Amino acid sequence: MSGGGTAACARWLGGDWLAERDGPGPDWHPGALGQGAVLASSGRAAIADVLRALAMPGSVVLLPAYACPALTQAVLLAGCQPDYYPGDIFLRPDWAALASLARTKRAAAAVVVHPWGWLQDGDAMRRLRASGVAVLEDASHTLTNASGQRVAGPDAATAMAASLRKTLPVAAGGLGRAWQGALPPTAPAQGPDSFAAARREALRQPAGPSRHRALQRAESVLDRQSAPPAPHPSVALALQELAERPPAAGVGWRRACRTNWSALREALAGGACSPWADTLPEGVCPTGFVVRHPDRSRLAAWLLRQGIEATLHWPVAPVARPKLTRPERLLAGSVLTLPCDGRFTPEDMDAIAAACRSLPAGGRTNGHPRESLQ
Numbered sequence: 150m151s152g153g154g155t156a157a158c159a160r161w162l163g164g165d166w167l168a169e170r171d172g173p174g175p176d177w178h179p180g181a182l183g184q185g186a187v188l189a190s191s192g193r194a195a196i197a198d199v200l201r202a203l204a205m206p207g208s209v210v211l212l213p214a215y216a217c218p219a220l221t222q223a224v225l226l227a228g229c230q231p232d233y234y235p236g237d238i239f240l241r242p243d244w245a246a247l248a249s250l251a252r253t254k255r256a257a258a259a260v261v262v263h264p265w266g267w268l269q270d271g272d273a274m275r276r277l278r279a280s281g282v283a284v285l286e287d288a289s290h291t292l293t294n295a296s297g298q299r300v301a302g303p304d305a306a307t308a309m310a311a312s313l314r315k316t317l318p319v320a321a322g323g324l325g326r327a328w329q330g331a332l333p334p335t336a337p338a339q340g341p342d343s344f345a346a347a348r349r350e351a352l353r354q355p356a357g358p359s360r361h362r363a364l365q366r367a368e369s370v371l372d373r374q375s376a377p378p379a380p381h382p383s384v385a386l387a388l389q390e391l392a393e394r395p396p397a398a399g400v401g402w403r404r405a406c407r408t409n410w411s412a413l414r415e416a417l418a419g420g421a422c423s424p425w426a427d428t429l430p431e432g433v434c435p436t437g438f439v440v441r442h443p444d445r446s447r448l449a450a451w452l453l454r455q456g457i458e459a460t461l462h463w464p465v466a467p468v469a470r471p472k473l474t475r476p477e478r479l480l481a482g483s484v485l486t487l488p489c490d491g492r493f494t495p496e497d498m499d500a501i502a503a504a505c506r507s508l509p510a511g512g513r514t515n516g517h518p519r520e521s522l523q
């Protein structure tokens with residue numbers, strides 16, 4: 150991993166950017182960026198790199214049934230076989246079912262995701278690892294969490310991997326680290342590096358339908374990727390962009406994300422958008438404000454017309470669909486994420502809440518009754 154890239158990444162993850170008044174940066178990051186870490190062109194490429202070190206080709210890797218399809222893609226890129234474990238409405242694994250699946254399928258590894266910044270149970274991860282299955286912690290949504298609520302790290306996981314673009318202002322990039330031993334060198338870069346360029350270009354456009362279409366086009370480049378992507382010049386470029394930002398630009402980021410989240414929580418209370426989580430645990434830096442809405446596609450289209458990009462989650466990999474639990478099926482048909490990260494102001498939050506509330510009644514619904522999920 151290049152020294153310049155490492156330094157820029159460390160500075161953002163554990164350094165100036167997050168060293169705010171509300172606490173130090175996540176203390177495991179310097180380790181994550183030390184000897185043996187790999188930088189890759191995307192999160193899925195980093196996961197594939199790590200899995201190649203943890204699992205023999207053809208072995209089973211367990212994934213959450215409800216997760217983004219990039220995870221399935223990463224397992225396939227590593228030459229392994231994905232299988233899926235169940236979760237609850239907060240996407241917490243059913244740990245007993247996961248341990249039993251790991252035994253019966255002789256799984257080589259299990260991937261544990263911290264959805265949208267909310268942390269999984271570190272003790273349960275530790276017990277799983279002690280049972281003999283390698284635990285890969287997907288920290289894509291938690292890179293900006295505070296150290297008091299740090300991810301499991303080497304105490305409980307065998308390795309970690311993360312997409313950089315979920316939490317950092319970069320167009321693309323992934324980070325992987327095995328906690329014992331080094332990762333094998335990655336394959337040479339393949340093909341034109343169109344994803345980061347297309348995404349960076351899309352991000353330059355003002356929010357609204359055309360930027361949204363450009364972002365979707367850029368994402369489809371990643372989704373079509375079938376060869377294991379290696380560290381790309383784009384990653385160095387993206388990290389260079391971080392290095393060039395004045396440190397002050399990021400100060401207060403975590404606090405702004407949390408304040409915005411709380412403002413939306415209050416402003417949307419009692420409306421048709423029900424928050425996925427009622428409270429924001431200490432230390433969590435949310436990647437967005439996740440809501441359930443009975444007509445989320447129409448809401449997303451309505452917001453987009455007003456220049457607000459809300460993400461729909463997730464197109465579940467077809468092979469995982471039969472494995473979804475009932476709460477996961479409900480989530481899969483009803484959640485979307487409203488933006489609330491540190492780029493946005495309190496006025497933006499007011500505008501987003503007003504736009505949600507002004508969705509005209511009627512139209513086609515998602516077909517999901519507003520059932521109680523508890």
Ligand SMILES: Cc1ncc(COP(=O)(O)O)c(C=O)c1O
Pocket residue numbers: 190191192193194217219220262287289290311312313314315322323371
């Ligand atoms: C939890 C999680 N892991 C991994 C990925 C893959 O990251 P990337 O899109 O950078 O490949 C994503 C998003 O796509 C994600 O949400």
